[in-house]
Amino acid sequence: MNGEQRMQTNANEVIIETHGLTKLYQMGSETIHALAGVDMQIRRNEYIAIMGPSGSGKSTLMNLIGCLDTPTDGEYILNGTPVQGLDDDELARIRNREIGFVFQTFNLLPRASALHNVELPLIYAGIPAKERQEKARNALATVDLADRTHHKPNELSGGQRQRVAIARALVNDPSILLADEPTGNLDSKTSEEIMKVFEELHASGQTIIMVTHEHDISERAQRVVTLRDGLIESHDAKADGLMAGV
Amino acid sequence: MFVLEGIWIALQQVWAHKLKSAFTLIGVIIGITFLIAVITVVEGMNRYVQEDFAGSLFGVNTFTVVRRSRISTGAETQERRREQARNPDLTLHDVQVVRSAVPDAWRLAYSSDRGFDEVSYKDRRRRNIRLIGASEGYEALQGWEVTRGRGLTPLDERRGLKVAVIGAEIEEKLFPGLDPIGKEIRIGSQRFEVVGVWDKQGGLFGNIRDASILLPFSVYRQTFARDPSDVDQISVKMRSLEEMEAAQLAVEGALRADRGLRPGDENSFWIETSSELLDTWDKIVRVLFAAIPGLVSISLVVGGIVIMNIMLLSVAGRVREIGIRKAVGARRRDILIQFLAESSTLSIVGASIGILLGIGIGKGVEAFTPMPASVPPWGIALALTLGVLVGVGSGLYPAYRAAKQDPIVALRSE
Numbered sequence: 001m002n003g004e005q006r007m008q009t010n011a012n013e014v015i016i017e018t019h020g021l022t023k024l025y026q027m028g029s030e031t032i033h034a035l036a037g038v039d040m041q042i043r044r045n046e047y048i049a050i051m052g053p054s055g056s057g058k059s060t061l062m063n064l065i066g067c068l069d070t071p072t073d074g075e076y077i078l079n080g081t082p083v084q085g086l087d088d089d090e091l092a093r094i095r096n097r098e099i100g101f102v103f104q105t106f107n108l109l110p111r112a113s114a115l116h117n118v119e120l121p122l123i124y125a126g127i128p129a130k131e132r133q134e135k136a137r138n139a140l141a142t143v144d145l146a147d148r149t150h151h152k153p154n155e156l157s158g159g160q161r162q163r164v165a166i167a168r169a170l171v172n173d174p175s176i177l178l179a180d181e182p183t184g185n186l187d188s189k190t191s192e193e194i195m196k197v198f199e200e201l202h203a204s205g206q207t208i209i210m211v212t213h214e215h216d217i218s219e220r221a222q223r224v225v226t227l228r229d230g231l232i233e234s235h236d237a238k239a240d241g242l243m244a245g246v
Numbered sequence: 247m248f249v250l251e252g253i254w255i256a257l258q259q260v261w262a263h264k265l266k267s268a269f270t271l272i273g274v275i276i277g278i279t280f281l282i283a284v285i286t287v288v289e290g291m292n293r294y295v296q297e298d299f300a301g302s303l304f305g306v307n308t309f310t311v312v313r314r315s316r317i318s319t320g321a322e323t324q325e326r327r328r329e330q331a332r333n334p335d336l337t338l339h340d341v342q343v344v345r346s347a348v349p350d351a352w353r354l355a356y357s358s359d360r361g362f363d364e365v366s367y368k369d370r371r372r373r374n375i376r377l378i379g380a381s382e383g384y385e386a387l388q389g390w391e392v393t394r395g396r397g398l399t400p401l402d403e404r405r406g407l408k409v410a411v412i413g414a415e416i417e418e419k420l421f422p423g424l425d426p427i428g429k430e431i432r433i434g435s436q437r438f439e440v441v442g443v444w445d446k447q448g449g450l451f452g453n454i455r456d457a458s459i460l461l462p463f464s465v466y467r468q469t470f471a472r473d474p475s476d477v478d479q480i481s482v483k484m485r486s487l488e489e490m491e492a493a494q495l496a497v498e499g500a501l502r503a504d505r506g507l508r509p510g511d512e513n514s515f516w517i518e519t520s521s522e523l524l525d526t527w528d529k530i531v532r533v534l535f536a537a538i539p540g541l542v543s544i545s546l547v548v549g550g551i552v553i554m555n556i557m558l559l560s561v562a563g564r565v566r567e568i569g570i571r572k573a574v575g576a577r578r579r580d581i582l583i584q585f586l587a588e589s590s591t592l593s594i595v596g597a598s599i600g601i602l603l604g605i606g607i608g609k610g611v612e613a614f615t616p617m618p619a620s621v622p623p624w625g626i627a628l629a630l631t632l633g634v635l636v637g638v639g640s641g642l643y644p645a646y647r648a649a650k651q652d653p654i655v656a657l658r659s660e
């Protein structure tokens with residue numbers, strides 16, 4: 001933390017801030033440092049790619065940021081609110097309102113239609129049925145699936161499933177969209193389509209953090225954070241100039 | 247919303263696995279079927295006993311003097327029973343005492359009866375019948391309607407005519423397609439001329455009256471009575487309940503005086519009324535209703551345990567679903583409610599099937615007996631409430647297990 005960063009905070013709202021974020025796993029007598037103290041800041045409308053070799057802690061970091069998991073140590077401040085110490089229900093609320101999570105394996109309810117899958121976060125937000133359906137339809141339209149609302153996941157292609165998952169992540173208007181290797185299960189052509197969707201979302205103001213292995217994908221991000229052995233190896237803020245101008 | 251979700255998921259599962267669901271729900275189905283069947287039958291019997299049976303057996307505003315109580319209420323002591331066993335037989339002298347005690351009786355009749363082997367007409371026979379030797383007016387007092395021919399008359403009695411009025415079942419058996427009036431039937435070694443037939447009662451209690459043969463008392467006494475001085479019962483019918491109660495007291499007093507009983511002595515006879523029968527019926531109903539909770543709760547507990555196991559399996563197979571729901575913002579209580587709704591729906595489906603089966607059994611009883619099947623709304627409400635209770639009770643632990651899943655662990659499963 002230095003003065004310069006604070007200045008930027010005021011100019012360009014920080015929505016995620018971590019200090020010494022640590023996650024340990026105990027495997028028998030061995031302690032695995034999945035995250036060994038991560039400090040980072042993410043501002044509104046950033047598009048960040050997280051890279052690093054397998055096992056470097058990328059997913060662990062995403063799960064912590066997404067409030068799916070709780071850190072062993074360290075601080076995590078989301079929209080000015082320290083997340084540690086929140087109870088289960090408050091974390092559920094944050095996952096519901098502030099976070100949109102896109103998984104490598106889609107994680108759709110297999111027996112539910114695309115529309116119902118997208119409605120799910122709205123159901124838990126307590127939004128009335130009519131408004132819910134309208135929002136869910138709009139979200140599906142955003143990812144070009146307006147004509148697939150009643151298809152079940154197994155009636156959709158991989159790319160379509162991931163777009164349903166993106167619609168679900170977006171539908172409650174989250175502060176941040178998290179995607180952990182969203183194209184990991186897709187062929188390169190479909191990956192390309194999905195990346196376009198993310199770019200459009202970013203262009204319309206969405207903050208995005210994405211884990212990816214592929215350099216050509218990471219190149220589209222404004223900033224690449226590389227993890228190694230649970231630590232940040234480098235911040236490659238190649239779009240610094242652009243960000244300073246925002 | 248997730249209540250609907252739970253209900254919807256449960257209904258889909260029941261529909262998709264009909265046979266498995268039937269087995270899953272068998273405990274609840276049996277318990278509720280039993281509950282509803284008993285309630286239906288007892289309520290129906292209740293109405294029947296109150297509206298028809300008591301009236302048809304004893305007649306309205308009627309009381310009957312007998313040697314000792316024929317209805318065991320279960321309340322008398324051993325000693326009381328032994329004492330009653332020492333009561334003297336009623337005789338024609340007692341009939342005179344009763345007659346002079348209630349000169350304003352609307353109807354008064356006395357009778358004796360016994361079971362008898364068979365009655366025959368030519369080569370047709372009906373076995374296991376009842377012979378009733380009765381004074382004139384007996385059928386009317388019983389409320390039996392002679393539909394063909396005539397009833398017994400004082401003349402039959404005085405002349406000792408060998409005439410008989412027969413029940414509908416006997417007519418059907420001996421005279422299919424024939425007119426029984428004027429035909430000679432054979433009872434034991436004696437021949438009797440059929441002079442009348444009374445209406446059929448049918449059903450469960452119909453045997454008593456439909457398989458009976460009525461003979462003039464004097465003829466019965468000479469031919470069939472085991473002890474010729476015996477009168478089994480003396481019945482008195484009055485025009486109103488108040489008159490009946492007054493007449494009952496008068497008869498009681500007259501018989502006591504005639505027998506020389508002192509103030510402290512128990513009656514050496516017994517007076518039956520329809521209200522006595524109704525009291526007894528009330529007691530039977532109370533015993534039945536007291537037995538239901540035990541039997542029903544056993545099957546419901548078993549049913550609940552089965553549902554609980556099914557729900558545990560269901561939760562175990564849907565950990566990932568739970569993870570997904572939690573990842574998009576489901577709170578513990580949302581998951582809890584979803585699974586409780588699911589188990590309750592299962593249980594209510596079982597209860598509904600039980601209600602239908604129970605009503606079916608009630609309707610079956612209605613079809614084969616004169617009793618109306620009567621399903622009171624409170625019975626259905628009770629069954630549904632029990633269904634919800636079993637569902638919530640059996641779902642609680644599985645739902646709790648589901649609700650406390652850690653989201654990240656749940657998402658990693660499978």
Ligand SMILES: Nc1ncnc2c1ncn2[C@@H]1O[C@H](COP(=O)(O)OP(=O)(O)O)[C@@H](O)[C@H]1O
Binds near residue numbers: 027032033054056059
């Ligand atoms: N639930 C867990 N139990 C034990 N070790 C784990 C668990 N989750 C992750 N790890 C370990 O933590 C490290 C980081 O994992 P992860 O964040 O999944 O890496 P990445 O997503 O970068 O491949 C790895 O060494 C992994 O084996």
Ligand SMILES: [Mg+2]
Binds near residue numbers: 059
């Ligand atoms: Mg990973």
